[in-house]
Amino acid sequence: MNFIEKALSNLSATRKRGPRNFAAQNQYRAQWIYYTPPGYRDEPFDVPFSFIINQDGNPYKNNPVQLDDDAPYIVRGFYCPSLLNKGVAELYDANTPSNALSSALVYNAGGWGLGGFSWPVEPELYCQPGALLMIDFQLNNSGGTATISGSFLGIKRRKEC
């Protein structure tokens, strides 16, 4: 192991230990504090999506976002600026059956991901390899269609080789 590899290894080891006095119940934690289990490596990975939705006031449920099947995916952010002022949406996690992330369809997705930055998903959502993330939309009855684009942001958790 050369100097650079050793340095990287040390950095990685520090990360895996987590911060001093780490407590899972401490809700005020930075996103980077999430703990990477020993033997795994987290890679940044984003999952963009795009749907064409009728703007007719009717709900369009279960629009699927397919995740890769090579590694678990962990959602830590959401970004969907094209929904702004067009209607309501509801997100779900990737469990079977899935859990809704709001108690109803929410106007502008509750503000999620409408600004210049992604919206932090806290706590993170763990998704099995190959799972589906579903989104419901109901756009205002203004006629025609709208392309709703956005992205889930997070990490893939790969096993160390």
Add this chain to the structure above:
Amino acid sequence: MLERHHDYQLNIPTLPAGGLANVELQLDSDAAFAARQVKQRFTPGAPSGQWSYRFRAPSGGYESNIHRFDTFGRGTLTRGNPLYPQMIYPANGAIVVDIRNVTGVAQTNVKLLFRGSKLYPDGSMPAPTYPAVCSILPQVLPVQISAIPQNTGSGILNNQINAQIDWDFALRYASAEPFLSTGGNGTYDQLYVQLKDQTQKPYSNVPIHIDDLFGSQASTATGSVTTNPFWPGLFTPEIYVPANGILYFDIFRADTGGGNVTMQFNFGGAKVYRR
């Protein structure tokens, strides 16, 4: 030490041409107050740039040597002026404020907001929190209030946010949006909300403007904020609602235009399942 989110707002109905000195914002007697942010709330009668302020620290000294706007130093027009380190005022004390009238003409409805936490001794009040073993899920609880009139008079009271029988709710942020079901935004200007716990104990001394409580892109209440919200209002610390618990919020509006407006209030945070 138990912390509970709390806002104190100084309301001055009429600011004379010469300004005011030594105005006391009276604090509650039940707890000390840790001030962590101060913010000017502009109204049609007292708009941006027309008045400035300074206030006294708990020691009695001023926080700034001259009257200031939020934008001096660390503050911004949209987010106010952070107070770091926090300034802890005693229970039953007062924050003493001087207001300078820049225009030389009397102004109305001057509002200065102090955000922070009440500080209670351990064990002095119920403080539900996370169980030792739990599962947590991100969650948004929307509450839609239709056709809020221009002047609500005594208010639209006791709107509810409910935790359910099988989960607790940790309220961490909130956003509010005016909208029309046919598309586009409604308009509001002077719209205020007071949040209360299930014993009706409020989280502020008076109703707080929704752009401050729920976050807003705009520095003033402009009405149709088509890009609102870019960020939510934050509750620090979070408000923990046990299973079957309720939060209430009262709505007050005093606009002279804009007509009825339908608002969706989104309360965000986490569901907490006991295991």
